[in-house]
Amino acid sequence: MKCIVCMTHVPDTASIIKIGADGKHIDETGIKWIVSPYDEYALEEALKLADEGKADEVTVVTYGPQRAEAGLRECLARGAHKAVHIVGGEKTLGDSLAIAKVLAAALKDREYDVILVGVKGVGTDNSQVGQMLAELLDLPHVSNVVKIDWNDGAVAVEREVEGGHEVVESPLPAVLTAQKGLNEPRYAALKGIMAAKRKPVEKIELSALGLDEDTLAGADATYNVRSLELPPEKAAGTIIQGEDDPQAAAAELVKLLHEEAKAF
Amino acid sequence: MSGILVFVEQRDGSIRKASLQALSEAHRQAAANGWPVAAVLPGSGIEGAAGSLGAYGAAKVFIADDANLKLYSAEGYAEAVVAAVKQMEPNAVFFSATAMGRDLAPRVAAKLGVGGLADVTGLTLEGETFVATRPVYSAKAFAIVDTAGKTPQVISLRPNVFAAEETGGNAEIVKLDGLTLSIRAMVKELVSSEGGELDVAEANIIVSGGRGLKGPENFALMRELAGLLGAAVGASRAAVDAGWIDHSHQVGQTGKVVSPTLYIANGISGAIQHLAGMSSSKIIVAVNKDPDAPIFKVADYGVVGDLFQVVPAMIEEIKKLKAA
Numbered sequence: 001m002k003c004i005v006c007m008t009h010v011p012d013t014a015s016i017i018k019i020g021a022d023g024k025h026i027d028e029t030g031i032k033w034i035v036s037p038y039d040e041y042a043l044e045e046a047l048k049l050a051d052e053g054k055a056d057e058v059t060v061v062t063y064g065p066q067r068a069e070a071g072l073r074e075c076l077a078r079g080a081h082k083a084v085h086i087v088g089g090e091k092t093l094g095d096s097l098a099i100a101k102v103l104a105a106a107l108k109d110r111e112y113d114v115i116l117v118g119v120k121g122v123g124t125d126n127s128q129v130g131q132m133l134a135e136l137l138d139l140p141h142v143s144n145v146v147k148i149d150w151n152d153g154a155v156a157v158e159r160e161v162e163g164g165h166e167v168v169e170s171p172l173p174a175v176l177t178a179q180k181g182l183n184e185p186r187y188a189a190l191k192g193i194m195a196a197k198r199k200p201v202e203k204i205e206l207s208a209l210g211l212d213e214d215t216l217a218g219a220d221a222t223y224n225v226r227s228l229e230l231p232p233e234k235a236a237g238t239i240i241q242g243e244d245d246p247q248a249a250a251a252e253l254v255k256l257l258h259e260e261a262k263a264f
Numbered sequence: 265m266s267g268i269l270v271f272v273e274q275r276d277g278s279i280r281k282a283s284l285q286a287l288s289e290a291h292r293q294a295a296a297n298g299w300p301v302a303a304v305l306p307g308s309g310i311e312g313a314a315g316s317l318g319a320y321g322a323a324k325v326f327i328a329d330d331a332n333l334k335l336y337s338a339e340g341y342a343e344a345v346v347a348a349v350k351q352m353e354p355n356a357v358f359f360s361a362t363a364m365g366r367d368l369a370p371r372v373a374a375k376l377g378v379g380g381l382a383d384v385t386g387l388t389l390e391g392e393t394f395v396a397t398r399p400v401y402s403a404k405a406f407a408i409v410d411t412a413g414k415t416p417q418v419i420s421l422r423p424n425v426f427a428a429e430e431t432g433g434n435a436e437i438v439k440l441d442g443l444t445l446s447i448r449a450m451v452k453e454l455v456s457s458e459g460g461e462l463d464v465a466e467a468n469i470i471v472s473g474g475r476g477l478k479g480p481e482n483f484a485l486m487r488e489l490a491g492l493l494g495a496a497v498g499a500s501r502a503a504v505d506a507g508w509i510d511h512s513h514q515v516g517q518t519g520k521v522v523s524p525t526l527y528i529a530n531g532i533s534g535a536i537q538h539l540a541g542m543s544s545s546k547i548i549v550a551v552n553k554d555p556d557a558p559i560f561k562v563a564d565y566g567v568v569g570d571l572f573q574v575v576p577a578m579i580e581e582i583k584k585l586k587a588a
């Protein structure tokens with residue numbers, strides 16, 4: 001089998017977020033960039049298939065600026081065989097359809113049995129690219145996947161929904177979006193890190209795909225950020241000291257919740 | 265092109281609460297422009313349920329009633345929604361940002377050649393343009409966004425943020441015919457979690473426990489408090505990763521995003537990735553023995569103290585209140 005893993009390179013989830021000078025993006029100074037956590041589950045699933053001898057090729061693809069190469073190297077270090085870097089994406093950040101168009105253009109002539117993506121790219125938090133990519137490539141998709149049984153030319157997967165899960169069967173190729181619980185991502189071992197340095201990263205310019213970022217972000221844009229704002233300062237809450245008399249503190253809390261907040 | 269089409273979700277023929285919230289919000293927004301509001305409801309044996317949507321503001325309900333639509337499939341449901349879009353030509357299509365809505369909306373959007381505004385927590389209408397507020401970067405920022413002039417504007421609304429409101433009214437039922445329903449990824453079964461526990465994503469009140477609970481057995485205390493309040497039990501990732509409770513209870517960045525009326529965090533420090541999942545709750549309560557725990561910065565009410573003393577006392581007080 002040949003597996004494609006889509007990876008997006010995002011600010012570390014522990015980053016302190018400041019608004020940039022244009023008022024529409026974050027200030028990137030001091031930001032540490034990581035492989036989006038859900039993409040780690042997507043990659044791990046492909047690497048497990050390779051370990052089991054079911055997959056002979058794991059290719060990681062990203063559409064991102066130069067720094068995203070570090071994310072690809074991280075994936076190579078964990079064991080991915082190939083990496084593809086479509087360079088760009090700063091102007092289309094958050095525009096899921098534009099991103100899906102770029103990925104679809106890059107993948108349409110490649111050979112693959114499955115495309116694994118994360119359920120959500122953290123930061124922009126859209127949860128859209130996988131489903132849109134499936135539609136553009138005319139593939140079935142299943143999102144929010146927490147378990148996959150790999151069969152011949154098909155998968156049986158569990159998809160997490162409110163109050164339970166759905167059991168879904170799909171032929172391959174398909175797009176599957178990985179949710180936490182699917183697996184435990186591995187770390188890169190030193191040997192892998194050394195080996196990754198020698199693995200090539202294929203660079204693709206948007207023009208080679210017949211696309212250009214100015215059109216994607218201009219006439220064809222489907223997502224317009226008017227502004228990015230910090231959450232309003234929250235007024236200080238009512239904090240009750242309950243170390244000495246927890247009983248009294250609990251009574252006061254329940255009273256406040258009932259009478260003042262009318263929470264129950 | 266005018267009006268708002270709302271995708272309505274059902275399970276076993278009963279309409280999901282989150283869909284009624286989306287429908288009500290569409291009704292409120294449409295009033296400003298005198299726009300029509302319609303719903304689209306795929307399923308099997310759903311005609312009865314469709315009629316009830318009039319009361320929440322749908323003047324028309326497009327139904328796709330087919331045995332193959334009894335359970336969800338992105339492809340089948342997307343075909344039904346697109347068929348309704350073609351008939352109505354709405355200015356916007358609303359979804360609720362549930363597991364189903366978040367799966368379906370982008371597939372529908374891509375079919376229509378538009379993008380999407382996902383999981384919005386605020387919505388205003390400027391002329392014919394929706395301006396939405398979306399939490400981004402783990403709710404450390406909010407993006408104010410629109411669809412860059414593309415229509416229909418596909419928008420999913422975070423559950424429990426927008427109120428459901430019965431306004432009365434009757435809906436005309438319109439059957440969607442001629443669907444091909446070529447479904448490749450097929451849901452075979454919907455399996456409910458053990459005990460049929462209330463899901464955090466759907467609860468009005470959530471009682472959550474974290475590492476401060478010290479062990480799996482102490483989730484019994486959370487369940488007791490939750491039981492009294494008709495609440496769902498949530499958890500931090502630390503509690504989930506320790507194996508104390510199933511991942512389906514996890515709230516946060518890599519868990520569920522929730523927006524209950526009341527969120528009670530017990531023995532949870534309030535790491536940013538946890539806040540990402542619950543900071544849009546209306547009232548946040550924290551019980552933590554560390555007065556400097558970051559959870560107190562977002563809490564509306566809090567008790568600094570030992571949860572093993574405070575929570576049982578709360579349970580006692582709530583029982584008293586109920587008895588009164």
Ligand SMILES: Cc1cc2nc3c(=O)[nH]c(=O)nc-3n(C[C@H](O)[C@H](O)[C@H](O)COP(=O)(O)OP(=O)(O)OC[C@H]3O[C@@H](n4cnc5c(N)ncnc54)[C@H](O)[C@@H]3O)c2cc1C
Pocket residue numbers: 013037473474475476477499500501502503514515516517518519520530531532533534535536537538541551552553554557569570571572
């Ligand atoms: C990529 C990524 C994704 C993540 N996603 C999530 C997510 O989805 N959800 C999530 O929750 N976390 C997530 N995390 C983890 C997060 O960073 C924290 O590690 C986690 O939330 C901590 O859980 P906790 O608050 O239960 O534990 P701790 O941080 O250890 O806090 C325990 C708290 O309990 C208090 N306590 C201890 N004993 C008592 C007592 N007897 N009475 C009262 N209080 C007591 C302590 O004072 C402390 O504040 C993620 C992390 C990363 C890197």
Ligand SMILES: Nc1ncnc2c1ncn2[C@@H]1O[C@H](COP(=O)(O)O)[C@@H](O)[C@H]1O
Pocket residue numbers: 005006007008036038039042061062063064089096099103116117118119120121122124125126127128129130
């Ligand atoms: N720029 C990108 N390059 C490659 N894959 C991406 C990109 N953006 C999103 N994805 C994939 O799509 C998933 C969902 O992203 P999103 O829809 O942005 O939340 C991510 O987890 C990635 O697997």
